[in-house]
Amino acid sequence: MKYAGKHHPVLRRIAQGEGLHLDFKFEISDAPKIARSLSAFANTDGGTLLIGVKDNGKISGIRSEEEFYMIQNAAMRYCKPEVYFLSKEWLIEGKKILEITIPKGPQPPYKATDPHGRFRAYIRVNDENILAGGVQMKIWQQRKSRKAIRFSNSMEEKILLRCLPAGEMISLARLKKKCGLSPYKIEKMLADFILLELVNMEITSEDSFFSLRS
Numbered sequence: 001m002k003y004a005g006k007h008h009p010v011l012r013r014i015a016q017g018e019g020l021h022l023d024f025k026f027e028i029s030d031a032p033k034i035a036r037s038l039s040a041f042a043n044t045d046g047g048t049l050l051i052g053v054k055d056n057g058k059i060s061g062i063r064s065e066e067e068f069y070m071i072q073n074a075a076m077r078y079c080k081p082e083v084y085f086l087s088k089e090w091l092i093e094g095k096k097i098l099e100i101t102i103p104k105g106p107q108p109p110y111k112a113t114d115p116h117g118r119f120r121a122y123i124r125v126n127d128e129n130i131l132a133g134g135v136q137m138k139i140w141q142q143r144k145s146r147k148a149i150r151f152s153n154s155m156e157e158k159i160l161l162r163c164l165p166a167g168e169m170i171s172l173a174r175l176k177k178k179c180g181l182s183p184y185k186i187e188k189m190l191a192d193f194i195l196l197e198l199v200n201m202e203i204t205s206e207d208s209f210f211s212l213r214s
Helices: 011-014 031-043 066-077 134-145 153-163 173-179 182-197
Strands: 022-025 047-051 084-092 095-102 110-114 117-123 128-131 199-203 208-212
Touching: 011 022, 011 084, 011 134, 031 047, 031 066, 031 095, 031 110, 031 117, 031 128, 047 066, 066 095, 117 134, 117 182, 153 173, 153 182, 173 182, 173 208, 182 199
Parallel strands: 022 047
Antiparallel strands: 047 095, 084 095, 110 117, 117 128, 199 208
């Protein structure tokens, strides 16, 4: 199928700019670094990498087929478990663009090596890849275990619920100071409450925020 000018689907996506589901890459020269993008998209809601596009949306094109093999290496060697992706090559303005589509993974967390070589899970927040926090990790662990979650109405649960505001968000850092409970226990209870749909969670690049559901 032929597309004319700005009607090309890739150009329409570029015009939208980078965000939760879209990332531009001028080139791929670091497999571990691109693995973190693959991990973040697979752990969140999936997304697309456009290789051969500058941060400002200008098309630079890819220089060789090495770009694809670098991504393949990142997905197989630097992601655990391996991240599945689809690839497509486009010719736009006489330049090749590589489109990499990463579906939402069925069994998160998908981990990638951090700058120190340790496997860590990443998530996508706006146009950034950030480390998954303790609460998110415990949500994934609970879902994977498939164990029933029970609200026991314990003293610790009552303390945490009293510390959670209704209608406004409180940061995890502030919540830990306010409750006086162990950080691990707070994260575990928050994960359970979120899965029980008692608590809302919002994640930013600075912290995670929580509130009681109305």
